Amino acid sequence: MSDTLSIAAIQTSLAWENPEENRELLQQRIRDLKEDVAIVILPEMFTSGFTMNAASVFETMEGETLKLLKIISKEKNVAIVGSLVIQESNNYYNRLVFVTPDGNISYYDKRHTFTLAGEHEVYASGIEKVIITYKGWKLCPQICYDLRFPVWARNTEDYDVLLYVANWPKKRIKAWDVLLQARAIENMSYCIGVNRVGLDGNNFEYTGHSAIYNPLGDTVVYSEQDETLYATLYKEEIAKYRNGLKFLNDRDDFTLK
DSSP: OOSEEEEEEEEOOOOTTOHHHHHHHHHHHHHTOSSOOSEEEOOTTTTTOSOSOHHHHOBOTTSHHHHHHHHHHHHHTOEEEEEEEEEETTEEEEEEEEEOTTSOEEEEEOSSOOGGGTHHHHSOOOOOOOOEEETTEEEEEEEGGGGGOHHHHOOSSOOSEEEEEOOOOGGGHHHHHHHHHHHHHHHTSEEEEEOOEEEOTTOOEEEOOEEEEOTTSOEEEEEOSSEEEEEEEEHHHHHHHHHHHOGGGGOOOOOOO
């Protein structure tokens, strides 16, 4: 258990539908980290960009990307998290994986598929909200479009960190900024959003805006550049605001269907 949690968020451009090139790029970025960190966060669909051509880029949980992540995670003694296209039981999933140095893999399947892009026609929706415990910290991982649905993220588990990986385009980036900050404030947790930059194969532009907000919605770190962001999170900061303000004590009870 640790009272602090050090984060590296890799905000980068991605090679369109080219898992091999993206694996090479990202493993080098991880190996070149300037600081010792506990968790490295990659964008949504980090092996391909946000594609509906799942048949061309899918892998399995025994595929090359997961094998590589386990190797790098052990080598660098760091947990690695991001989403990629996974095929399982004859379905495709936009699946976030959380790989730890001991080789353990936790995962979360995107609940809210992005209907505007037809994601619901290609990918099966996840059905479970997931809480991952690492180094004594409770993390709630979600993916991109999930950010628009606050009930799904509501902090009924007393998690410490709400985490979004994304390919969120420039044309709607204001919503990304506002909603990330709102999720931090309403859940009294750190909120992390890791986006990409550059152009994808559909000519959509991405301008980053990756950020970490504290439990009051104050900015810890923010960037619009192709770079790795570093930050340290503090348990005492969460406790200070939750114990002092007690807003979560007044949250509503509800059941998700």
